[in-house]
Amino acid sequence: MNLLRSPEDARDVYQEAFLRVYKNLESFRFDCSFQTWLYRIVTNICLDQLRKRKVRKEESAVMETGDGPLDRMDAFEEEAPQADPERSMWNVELKARIDGALRDLTPRERMVFELRHYQGLRLRDIGETLGTTEEAAKNCLFRATRKMRSVLGDFV
């Protein structure tokens, strides 16, 4: 959900992942932990989804409304009304910058960042999950962080 930022996509991935687990269960040979295997399936489906978006040049996290484009996640958030309009404007801009920064990452960078920052996985495990080395995951995380720092600029 956090990665795809679209409840519809998250719902599809949930179902696809569990059905794929069930279908491929016989191919699980205990050569890695079941959690790693599960993560591998989910990350593959999510990566496909992110790549499709890049190809379509669509951002399904953003939907069109009568008041202009709106992040789908904002429709689910209940925030306390801001007493300070300037602060509120700042927060809106910061959110937009963050979402833009996340969208600018490649699917792989986005995935590595999601797994490290939001899911708390170690880079060694991320490498195993994505079928790559810890070093490659490390480079990916570094690139992702640099890109976001440059997009967020003075906001942080």
Added chain:
Amino acid sequence: MNCDWVEKRIPLYFYGELPPAEEESVEAHLHGCAACAREMERQRRMAAALDGRRAEPSPQLLEECRADLLAAIASRPQQRTPKGRWTLFLEAMAATLAAFHRLRQPVGALALVALGFFAARFTGMNPGAAPAPDQTASSEVYSTVRSIQPDDAGGVRIAYDETRRREVSGRMDDQGIQRLLLTAVTGDNPAVRVESVGLLKERAGSSEVRDALLNALLHDSNAGVRMKALEGLKPLTGDPEVRKSLAGALESDDVPAVRMQAVDLLVTHRDDAMVGVLQDVVQREDNDYVRLKCEQALKDWNASVGTF
């Protein structure tokens, strides 16, 4: 070691991913270099800002995901599967996801759905549906032999029933189609029952369909069908008859996912007649979600949680 070297390592230092020796070097440098310390502070602020954009799935979304999955599994055409498959699945899930208590019961529910599905699949054939006017005949014919009587002349007399498969197509508002779907709701094949309930739930406004959904909820042996019926009953929770059936499912359904869905629907309408049911469920329910939901509803309705 200079500022450039440290700056490149700040993200990995922040995530605790540097080798111990490099971590110590970075730490020592940060104590003595104001510029790099500011970079580190920016990294922290960026991480905090990103934490603020964390999106958590709502309980409703999780509910919908679980319901979709149950229905998809129940309606999925399957080959005969070795017995050990689900056991393997559950063992692996249990071992790995031991910390995720909330997943245990849905996983158990999936297993039950699957078991119900396979059991039902192996116990009979679909007798076929009643003919409708705009049907087209196919060549498939199924026979069931009723009796065999050999005679003295070396001959044999055989009595059999013949079932011919036919196909019919039409829109959902067609009465003939609806009749066939209502027949399918009580058929032997759980996959067909899931499909038919799934289609009929869009027309729950008709009393015939409503009754079929209530019947499926309380009596269908397949949890996927019961979940679909619950979906169809969502807009009808204001109906006392529907709430009575929801209470029945809440009290007696053996699949936690069904009880979770039932309680969600039941508590949407304040109904003093349900207070006793909820109190009873609070006393004996072992599913945390269901119990807490009942307790919350009782509090919201200003009713006591326990019975005295």
